[in-house]
Amino acid sequence: MIYSVTLNPSIDYVIELPQLELGAVNRLTHAVNLPGGKGINVSRILQTLGLPTTAWGFLGGFTGTFIQQQLDAIAMPCDFTKIKGDTRINVKLKAESETELNASGPTITSDEIADFKSKLAKLAAGDVVVMSGSLPQGLPTTFYRDLIPVIHEHQADFVIDTTGQALLDTLPDHPLVVKPNHHELAALFNDAPYTSQDAIIKSGRRLLDLGAQHVLISMAGAGALMIEHDHAWLGTVPKQPAVNSVGAGDSMLAGFTGTFAQTHDALESFKVGIACGSATAFSEDLATADKIAAVKQTISITEV
Numbered sequence: 001m002i003y004s005v006t007l008n009p010s011i012d013y014v015i016e017l018p019q020l021e022l023g024a025v026n027r028l029t030h031a032v033n034l035p036g037g038k039g040i041n042v043s044r045i046l047q048t049l050g051l052p053t054t055a056w057g058f059l060g061g062f063t064g065t066f067i068q069q070q071l072d073a074i075a076m077p078c079d080f081t082k083i084k085g086d087t088r089i090n091v092k093l094k095a096e097s098e099t100e101l102n103a104s105g106p107t108i109t110s111d112e113i114a115d116f117k118s119k120l121a122k123l124a125a126g127d128v129v130v131m132s133g134s135l136p137q138g139l140p141t142t143f144y145r146d147l148i149p150v151i152h153e154h155q156a157d158f159v160i161d162t163t164g165q166a167l168l169d170t171l172p173d174h175p176l177v178v179k180p181n182h183h184e185l186a187a188l189f190n191d192a193p194y195t196s197q198d199a200i201i202k203s204g205r206r207l208l209d210l211g212a213q214h215v216l217i218s219m220a221g222a223g224a225l226m227i228e229h230d231h232a233w234l235g236t237v238p239k240q241p242a243v244n245s246v247g248a249g250d251s252m253l254a255g256f257t258g259t260f261a262q263t264h265d266a267l268e269s270f271k272v273g274i275a276c277g278s279a280t281a282f283s284e285d286l287a288t289a290d291k292i293a294a295v296k297q298t299i300s301i302t303e304v
């Protein structure tokens, strides 16, 4: 079972207009509400792939009710902690370029934290916990890291989708996979923007040396690298206009983690990860199973 943890879910209010004019009344050409938050996106993709998943996290208020209803409508297994505060609404504005307005989220009380932590007793050997996204108010910045010993006590693995020092801090605990994009990788090691694949691979190997079990470096439309100590692979998809970048990274993480948990085949998991990421980039919402299967056919993986 793969448990996703979304401490700060969101309704993603996706709006479109040809051009945004600041300081004026703008009329939208399209608007849709989607259940969002990085962990929820991971669980949605896992469910699309037919892999067992349960979504954990905090939900509250009318916004939380909407998300729960949307997830119930797709029969997503969920075990959220109900909170007094209102789950946030994030605005995803698509005009000449994509702009995201992410709210800080509700305040979580100590009773709510205790209820959430009690869920971890359900973990069993071989499970994976994927923790992603920002922390709502009231949670210490160490919240994710503090869960790792409990996850390990149950012989389960963990993935934390984070960046910077928070990512470096998790490496000694051997996350199943880390997936920074190439900009995040450069920032991690104070590298200048990469001008060669070799430089990315060299820095990626530092993540392995520091403890990561698997390293993927995503590069948006240019695909991704999977880096091992003695091998590295580049995965690419033919160029197509991207319609949405929201959730591409979450989709990739879900595809890799879910497939690896089932097969222990890293190269196949890498391929499915890219297929899920790119299929989401080519879709208005997260990718469908048909889209993932079609994109997977077009992926080329080469050893570099």
Ligand SMILES: Nc1ncnc2c1ncn2[C@@H]1O[C@H](COP(=O)(O)OP(=O)(O)OP(=O)(O)O)[C@@H](O)[C@H]1O
Pocket: 181, 217, 218, 219, 220, 221, 222, 223, 224, 237, 240, 241, 242, 245, 246, 247, 248, 249, 250, 252, 273, 274, 275, 276, 277, 278, 279, 281
């Ligand atoms: N424009 C695109 N065209 C094709 N595939 C894409 C595009 N953007 C993203 N992807 C796919 O999604 C994967 C992850 O994308 P990206 O490198 O942007 O990660 P990220 O920065 O974590 O994403 P996010 O925008 O979700 O935070 C890529 O490796 C690729 O497979």
Ligand SMILES: O=P(O)(O)OC[C@@]1(O)O[C@H](CO)[C@@H](O)[C@@H]1O
Pocket: 008, 010, 012, 035, 036, 037, 038, 041, 090, 100, 102, 132, 133, 134, 135, 246, 247, 248, 249, 250
């Ligand atoms: O504010 P956070 O928690 O960092 O990111 C939240 C978020 O932008 O991430 C998802 C896409 O990855 C969206 O569904 C959601 O709105």
